[in-house]
Amino acid sequence: MTALTALTGSYQPEIAPVLDSLALSALVAALPLLTVFVTLGWLRWKAHWAGLAAVAVALLVAVVAFGMPVGLAALSATQGAAFGLFPIMWIVFTAIVLYQVTVRSGHFEDLRATFHLISDDPRVQAVIIAFCFGGLLEALAGFGAPVAITGVMLMAVGFSPLRAATVVLLANTAPVAFGAIGIPIITAGNLTKIPYTEIGAYVGHQTPIIALFVPLLLVLMADGRRGIRQTWPIAVVVGATFAVAQWISATWISVELTDIIASLAGLAAAVLFLRVWQPTGREEALEAMGVERERDLATVAAGERTAYAAGGSGDDAAPPRALDKAGHDHSVSVAELDARARELTPRRISMALFPYILVIAIFSVAKLVPAVKDWLASTDVKIPWPGTSGEILTHAGEPATATTYNLQWLSSPGTLLLLSALIVALVYGVGVSGLGAEMAATAHKMRFAFLTVASVLALAYVMNLSGQTITIGTWIAGAGAAFAFLSPLLGWLGTAVTGSDTSANALFATLQQTAATNAGIDPTLLVAANTSGGVVGKMISPQNLTIAATAVGLVGRESDILRKVLPWSIGLVVAVCLLVGLQSTILAWMLP
Numbered sequence: 056m057t058a059l060t061a062l063t064g065s066y067q068p069e070i071a072p073v074l075d076s077l078a079l080s081a082l083v084a085a086l087p088l089l090t091v092f093v094t095l096g097w098l099r100w101k102a103h104w105a106g107l108a109a110v111a112v113a114l115l116v117a118v119v120a121f122g123m124p125v126g127l128a129a130l131s132a133t134q135g136a137a138f139g140l141f142p143i144m145w146i147v148f149t150a151i152v153l154y155q156v157t158v159r160s161g162h163f164e165d166l167r168a169t170f171h172l173i174s175d176d177p178r179v180q181a182v183i184i185a186f187c188f189g190g191l192l193e194a195l196a197g198f199g200a201p202v203a204i205t206g207v208m209l210m211a212v213g214f215s216p217l218r219a220a221t222v223v224l225l226a227n228t229a230p231v232a233f234g235a236i237g238i239p240i241i242t243a244g245n246l247t248k249i250p251y252t253e254i255g256a257y258v259g260h261q262t263p264i265i266a267l268f269v270p271l272l273l274v275l276m277a278d279g280r281r282g283i284r285q286t287w288p289i290a291v292v293v294g295a296t297f298a299v300a301q302w303i304s305a306t307w308i309s310v311e312l313t314d315i316i317a318s319l320a321g322l323a324a325a326v327l328f329l330r331v332w333q334p335t336g337r338e339e340a341l342e343a344m345g346v347e348r349e350r351d352l353a354t355v356a357a358g359e360r361t362a363y364a365a366g367g368s369g370d371d372a373a374p375p376r377a378l379d380k381a382g383h384d385h386s387v388s389v390a391e392l393d394a395r396a397r398e399l400t401p402r403r404i405s406m407a408l409f410p411y412i413l414v415i416a417i418f419s420v421a422k423l424v425p426a427v428k429d430w431l432a433s434t435d436v437k438i439p440w441p442g443t444s445g446e447i448l449t450h451a452g453e454p455a456t457a458t459t460y461n462l463q464w465l466s467s468p469g470t471l472l473l474l475s476a477l478i479v480a481l482v483y484g485v486g487v488s489g490l491g492a493e494m495a496a497t498a499h500k501m502r503f504a505f506l507t508v509a510s511v512l513a514l515a516y517v518m519n520l521s522g523q524t525i526t527i528g529t530w531i532a533g534a535g536a537a538f539a540f541l542s543p544l545l546g547w548l549g550t551a552v553t554g555s556d557t558s559a560n561a562l563f564a565t566l567q568q569t570a571a572t573n574a575g576i577d578p579t580l581l582v583a584a585n586t587s588g589g590v591v592g593k594m595i596s597p598q599n600l601t602i603a604a605t606a607v608g609l610v611g612r613e614s615d616i617l618r619k620v621l622p623w624s625i626g627l628v629v630a631v632c633l634l635v636g637l638q639s640t641i642l643a644w645m646l647p
Contacts, residue, residue: 068521090112103506114129116523117517135509139561142238149470150195150236152476156479167208169408177337181273184208190229202599213341218351222276225272237251249582260302262587286334294321297317413479421466435462440459445458514561527569539636544628544632545567560586584635
């Protein structure tokens with residue numbers, strides 16, 4: 056055997072390579088995941104360092120314990136990193152650029168005032184801003200942007216910093232599965248080779264159950280039992296509308312557009328319902344919130360409060376501030392919002408909503424018009440990954456199809472978002488130079504986020520192609536049919552640790568598929584369960600907690616926020632576990 060063959064020869068993974076023991080092999084294969092948990096959750100490392108450390112451990116396990124040639128292991132990592140950068144981070148990057156263009160133009164302030172015009176009750180605004188608009192931001196960007204932006208918006212309408220942070224973290228649940236134009240589900244589909252539209256349809260029969268109740272939980276968190284008693288009609292209407300729209304879109308229309316459709320449907324339902332019904336108790340709620348707000352702000356040092364933040368996909372992604380063309384900060388009071396809302400004209404409202412209407416139009420044409428969809432797909436370039444294509448086999452001895460990289464340079468949602476950002480920049484008068492400046496600034500702020508996501512996807516590819524994931528899944532499948540009740544916990548833990556449902560799917564989607572196959576459970580159900588479990592784990596992620604704390608000026612009090620949201624997260628993941636377990640048995644009729 057030559058040195059080159061030893062480095063890059065063909066490779067077929069074994070299920071139990073460590074002393075022919077499945078349990079021991081699974082334990083060794085879990086070391087990279089344990090590295091993520093320990094470095095992020097316990098040692099509190101930066102996300103990119105934790106990701107790189109986990110990749111190093113995964114490479115070591117692949118080569119030493121699983122016998123994978125060094126060259127193949129390294130090349131597998133490069134393909135994963137490439138997929139992490141494009142299309143995943145390309146989508147996140149262009150979505151945040153689009154938002155920054157609206158901020159730069161000053162039209163984002165009119166958008167805030169538009170929400171205030173819809174309702175001046177802070178509890179209703181919590182539903183409209185945190186749930187509906189936050190869901191729209193999750194659809195376009197995800198990765199912390201909704202939490203940061205809506206957190207400061209809630210402070211602007213009277214919420215205390217701590218309550219604003221907890222409300223937006225709870226609201227950022229149901230939309231997460233379809234966030235960033237469906238990237239968590241698309242990632243799961245790419246890794247498992249299950250059509251992502253099929254996974255999305257299954258998720259669309261799970262997360263709407265959560266969405267149905269989230270607005271009620273928001274008004275409970277915002278104003279206690281009084282909030283439920285006085286505002287439950289609007290919470291029920293918005294939750295039910297969002298849930299039904301999410302179910303229909305995920306099943307029959309478009310995975311990519313699901314959150315956009317559901318969020319706008321929920322917002323429209325709120326606007327129409329508020330024309331015939333208004334909540335009572337606004338003044339009492341504002342008074343109670345004012346007392347709490349003063350108490351909270353007394354603990355925050357002067358100057359720590361930030362303006363709007365767009366967030367990022369990693370711990371180091373510093374949130375950009377909401378500045379207009381002249382560079383002025385836009386932290387405004389409730390009175391100023393009242394005044395701005397009264398000055399709004401139909402034209403200003405239309406201009407404020409223009410970017411989001413444009414995105415819906417472009418994606419609708421790209422995804423729903425067969426001729427356009429087929430043409431865009433024809434531009435994809437399928438690249439057999441150098442050095443690995445045909446050299447890495449599955450456990451069954453077939454060439455692994457995951458070694459082909461699909462370069463969606465034109466059909467990618469990120470490219471469509473960039474087109475949207477260009478049009479918005481021209482319409483808003485920001486111009487090409489302004490768009491370029493925002494792209495450069497956003498790329499600089501997200502530099503560590505790029506590294507984080509690239510390392511997490513590199514980890515996933517090494518674990519998957521070396522057989523580590525299959526070994527863990529085979530061992531876990533020993534739980535048999537009972538695993539269906541436990542499967543959402545993997546997504547919950549993965550998202551809690553990495554801060555991303557996309558990363559959780561990258562880590563565990565193939566594992567869920569393997570465990571389901573070996574346990575005789577529908578693989579698509581458990582891959583979807585991983586996604587659905589992840590949506591309720593995001594609120595306790597250190598990344599999201601940090602973004603929320605920074606946005607509302609509570610830096611250093613992340614533990615206080617965690618104590619507030621942890622019980623909600625645990626309760627919701629238990630509900631998801633019960634739902635998925637029942638869907639694998641007596642509720643199978645719910646599935647598409």
